[in-house]
Amino acid sequence: MMLRSFLGQCKRCHPIITRKPTLALPFASLSSSKAPSITVPVSDNLHKLNNKDWLSPNQVLKIFSNLKDPESVISVLNQYSKRKDYKPNEALYTLVINQLAQAKSFDAIDHVMERIKAENKCRLSDGFFYNVIKIYGNMAGRIRKAIDTLFDMPSYNCWPTVKTFNFVLNLLVSAKLFDYVHEIYLSAPKLGIEIDACCLNILVKGLCENGNLQSAFYVLDEFPKQNCRPNVRTFSTLMHCLCEQGKIEEAFGLLQRMEEDGVDADTITFNILISGLRKQGRVKEAMELLERMKLKGCHPNPGSYQEVLYGLLDKAMYVEAKELAGRMIYEGMSPSFVSFKKLIHGFCREMSAEDLDWVLKRMVKQGFVPKMGMWREIVQCVLSRNNTCISSNISEIVNS
Structure with missing residues (x-):
């Protein structure tokens, strides 16, 4: 049973996303898919691409791994593609995309993905696409491209796992794009996804962060209907x-x-x-x-x-707070600096020098250094207390 009946209460009406959704999201738009023209720097390994000797997959990976300039990846890939032994694999594509991500050449990643689809040289795993989606979502901030990649996976002869599907859902929740969470969720059957507890937890999280507590409880009741357990x-x-x-x-x-x-x-x-x-x-x-x-x-x-x-x-229960702080220290935990500061302020107001002494010693042992304002407050407290004691002694002498 789908959740349209109650999740629809908290969202605007949007068309269901098809395989390649067009979402008006406030992120960078796609740029031209043309490969950038980059000059390849001289390298001890690059000359092997010009030799006629057959290159093993590991040798090819080594050539790309040793590139000093990540922006030269596309040019080197073009050079490698002209060889008769050109046979790219998932490991190579992953290395290329990671290097481009390191160089923040996200438009070039678009080009590589289109190239992979056109060449159709090897089968790619869900882990490969999970990495690409993660780069688009976390590093590039291109949520739209992350969603497009998820829905485009079948065209690469690869279907997403629930892990990748849930990552996109969580990406949308983190970006507070709550309306689109519902749309992606409803698209699960089209992608062959079987809903799990993690997926429903993401929905609960999104609804709670959106302030829609009632719908979140509806999702809680939906767990057993989806053969899941909260x-x-x-x-x-x-x-x-x-x-x-x-x-x-x-x-x-x-x-x-x-x-x-x-x-x-x-x-x-x-x-x-x-x-x-x-x-x-x-x-x-x-x-x-x-x-x-x-x-x-x-x-x-x-x-x-x-x-x-x-x-x-x-x-202002300072005595009880002092006892709890002592208990924390005894059990190997350290109260925060703010806790010590508030304890000092409280005992200064109560003019309790003994308690102040205890707090100061524990504070220093925990690696905290009292600031100038705290020392000023402590000195004023001690002086005021001493003056009070002197006045009290004088009064006792006079009365006697």
Whole structure:
């Protein structure tokens, strides 16, 4: 069952992408496919291309690997193609494209891809196209070309795997092109893709980041219909979105659903809930949850403790914060510089010299150096405290 019925609520109406979609995306347009004219530098290996001796695939790879100027790749490839023993393979094409990507010659990669299709000299794997799509999407910022390459794979006699399909989906989510995520998802059958849990998790992530929590929960209910099972990542993504919207009770309800479904919460899950409690000022509950996660066999990490520590500091519970900081240090974790700074500020306001001394010593041992403003505050606190003690002693003498 496809998700058009409910995912369509959060998007504009777009035509389904065909094999070569035309998307009006705000990225660089395609340039001319003509190969650039580049002068080949002299190399000890290049002279082998002019010899009539037969070259093995490994020798050819070595010639291209030793090119000092990546921009000369196209010219050398043209020179190699004129030989009678010209027989390119996937390893060579991958090397050529990676070198062009290193030189940021992305237009030249377009030319190579068109050349590969026209020559039809060898079969290419999904891994080859995954690499090309990754270059277009991550290095070149050409999301359109990444999508076009995905849909053009069958014309190279290669069908994408769900890994490559999911990479494109995640690429669109990361670029916040949420409308197009739905279109690509609906095209899965045309590409022979069988939807998996990872694919549905990407949809959940996209819907949550788009603020469409209701549709994200529809996707959660869709898992069993697609013969998939939601995992801890699915629930954690939904919990994070709930906590961001201040719906902490619903987030805990989802934790209970996890347990009923036999999905074990991990440290990230508990950290999301602890952070949600802290944002609502429910520090004591956050501390209780910190202990609860241990009982569940889930070990807190520095992030777990740090969220509770910040919550205590926000509530000006400096003594409790000091105890938790000491516990962190004892367990081999280091409170943040900001935590030490807030502790110093708090104990200065309370004029607690002993606690200040403790914080300073631990701070230095953890490799942090107090800044000038912090020293100024500490000195003022100590002087004020001493003056108070002197005044108190004088009063006792007068009264006696």
